[in-house]
Amino acid sequence: MSYRSVTAVDTLVAEGLSSNQSRRELLRRGAVLGVSASLLGVAHADRAGAAARQATPPAVPPAEPVSLTIIDVAGQSQLTQPMIDDYVSQNPEWVSGVEFTKATSPELAAKIQAQQAAGRSDIHMVLTGTDGLSAGIEQDLWLKLLPDQENAFPNLAETLISPGAQDLAQGFGINVVFGNYGPTFTYNPGEVDTPPTTVEELLAWAGENPNRLMYARPANSGPGRGWIMSLPYHLGDTDPKNPETGWEKTWTYLEQLGQHIEYYPSGTGVTMKELGEGSRSMVASTMGWDMNPRVLGTVPMEFKAVTFPNGPLLADAQFVVIPKGIDEARNSVVLNLMAWMLRPEQQAKAYDQAYFYPGPAVKDVTLEMAPAESQEAVKSVQRPEFDQLIAAGRIELPLDAPSLVKAFAIWDERIGSGKVIS
Numbered sequence: 001m002s003y004r005s006v007t008a009v010d011t012l013v014a015e016g017l018s019s020n021q022s023r024r025e026l027l028r029r030g031a032v033l034g035v036s037a038s039l040l041g042v043a044h045a046d047r048a049g050a051a052a053r054q055a056t057p058p059a060v061p062p063a064e065p066v067s068l069t070i071i072d073v074a075g076q077s078q079l080t081q082p083m084i085d086d087y088v089s090q091n092p093e094w095v096s097g098v099e100f101t102k103a104t105s106p107e108l109a110a111k112i113q114a115q116q117a118a119g120r121s122d123i124h125m126v127l128t129g130t131d132g133l134s135a136g137i138e139q140d141l142w143l144k145l146l147p148d149q150e151n152a153f154p155n156l157a158e159t160l161i162s163p164g165a166q167d168l169a170q171g172f173g174i175n176v177v178f179g180n181y182g183p184t185f186t187y188n189p190g191e192v193d194t195p196p197t198t199v200e201e202l203l204a205w206a207g208e209n210p211n212r213l214m215y216a217r218p219a220n221s222g223p224g225r226g227w228i229m230s231l232p233y234h235l236g237d238t239d240p241k242n243p244e245t246g247w248e249k250t251w252t253y254l255e256q257l258g259q260h261i262e263y264y265p266s267g268t269g270v271t272m273k274e275l276g277e278g279s280r281s282m283v284a285s286t287m288g289w290d291m292n293p294r295v296l297g298t299v300p301m302e303f304k305a306v307t308f309p310n311g312p313l314l315a316d317a318q319f320v321v322i323p324k325g326i327d328e329a330r331n332s333v334v335l336n337l338m339a340w341m342l343r344p345e346q347q348a349k350a351y352d353q354a355y356f357y358p359g360p361a362v363k364d365v366t367l368e369m370a371p372a373e374s375q376e377a378v379k380s381v382q383r384p385e386f387d388q389l390i391a392a393g394r395i396e397l398p399l400d401a402p403s404l405v406k407a408f409a410i411w412d413e414r415i416g417s418g419k420v421i422s
Contacts, residue, residue, distance in 0.1 A: 059336060062329035065096040068124045068337075073105045074222075076127035076318045078355050079177055083346040087337050094333050104266065105132040105220050112141045112323050121326040125334045129318050131219055131408070133173050134401035136321065143322040143331070146171040152335045159342065161363050164397050165317040173319035176341050177350050178361040180316040181390060182226030182286035184305045186272075186293075191281040195306040199234045203253065205282075206260040213261060214271045215284035217420050219408040221268045223284045226314040228254065228411060229399060234311040241399060243407035254415045264415075266422045272298050286316065287390075291354035291381040305383060312394040318356065344369065353377040357386070 070077075070084070077084075077100055088095050103111060105128065115122050126132065126142075136142045146153070146169075153174060157163045166175045185202070187195055191212070196202040206213045218224035231250040232240035239246025265271060271283040272293040285305065293299040307313075320338050322331065340346060342362055348369035350359030354377060358367075367375055399407060412420070 061093040070125045072127040073132045074129035082349045134404045137401045142172040173321040177318035179358040180286045180288040180356045181313040186285040186290045187282040211262040212281040227284045288357040295353045312396040
């Protein structure tokens, strides 16, 4: 049962409004943003520490439950749809149903722009990585959430593993998934006797084994963008955070490497399929993208992974955002849903099948808190060296939104032109 602010409703009834009108007016005035009180007083597991507990203000549902359409441009629904489905089943007074749709990240901005230009709001929530987030910020597509709606997300900086990852959203999104450290390269040990452990060795290996290396277009691939964002650190470029003027060595290196790459697929899944089928010997991955395809059987279980120990790990993050222009009732429900997704017991579902390893964005959410099937899947493909690297390695965050958009544009023009295949 949800908590209702009776005093506030009574006040509005006294002003001459009906109860239903009062609830609508409360939503309009923004007096009741937050999450349902089913979150209040919930006893979290001890291991989920005080920082992971969300103290939330009371809220009331809309006058009638609403339906939501959610678009996924990052493969995130694999991780967060169970959280959303659980919300739907436990909060029928808030939401009547959810429809999921998918698109690629480069398609997202055009879809949202077309709806906003037509005065429609057919998409109410977006599941995105830093790529779609960045493009939407640049084109002013997202509703500002922080600090405007900060009451819905109390103690967020103390709750999240990486407040810096949240800062990448510039207040336009909420970080709900974190991890997938890269770069790593997954390879067939039957074809790669001595895997490269430096970027220079990788370039030499690619030259000796033409068309056997692959990575996907960075604008639509976590491993692809993790790979190119790591190179300025390995190559000693002048400014790893400025792809426009600080990546001279990086762009030269990628042009040289591209001479030995047959083509760039538009998404990471193709690279794993070709690796598993034997068309490639080595592909760019991340910890999650190394582990999950082996769970699924796309890549043989005995395939191995290599990292470059002399450079930092690149973290990745995924977000939920709200397009501008949706109605107030749905806006309130989506904020409520976002806060629900940050609950530790919901965050534990982000371990999934190691797709975005580790997965949770909230502190102190351990694998032992995940559903049993997730625990079994992750343990079947875990590489102990990955956890050691996360614990001891230097972690770098992705580029900020404007820099990431610039990096994608330069890569598309200088590296991918004529060689990207959908």
